Amino acid sequence: MNSASKNLQEKFKELSNITYTAVTDFSKCISCGTCVKYCPLKIRVFNSEGKAITIKTSKSCGGCSVCFKRCRQNAISLLPINRKSKI
Numbered sequence: 001m002n003s004a005s006k007n008l009q010e011k012f013k014e015l016s017n018i019t020y021t022a023v024t025d026f027s028k029c030i031s032c033g034t035c036v037k038y039c040p041l042k043i044r045v046f047n048s049e050g051k052a053i054t055i056k057t058s059k060s061c062g063g064c065s066v067c068f069k070r071c072r073q074n075a076i077s078l079l080p081i082n083r084k085s086k087i
């Protein structure tokens with residue numbers, strides 16, 4: 001195996017360990033409920049302040065981006081996380 005393909009393999013391995021989770025900017029969230037309604041995994045809920053958050057369940061957010069695309073306030077970011085991390 002030459003070094004270029006070895007580097008490529010290592011890059012693929014690194015990327016396969018990365019997933020995404022939806023994070024809310026509370027200063028932008030207007031509590032409209034759109035992300036809560038449309039999240040296919042039903043892991044978007046309102047917190048005690050009425051802001052939408054992603055909860056941790058056995059179904060982890062893989063960053064499908066439905067909430068990200070539907071939020072008209074641009075309040076949601078997809079944060080890259082390492083699958084092996086505990087975030």
Ligand code: SF4
Pocket residue numbers: 024028029030031032033034035036051052070071072073074075076
């Ligand atoms: S769609 Fe955006 S503004 Fe509406 S509840 Fe979700 S994060 Fe908040």
Ligand code: SF4
Pocket residue numbers: 021022038039040041042043044054060061062063064065066067068
């Ligand atoms: S990215 Fe997809 S799975 Fe994750 S919270 Fe948003 S809608 Fe739900």
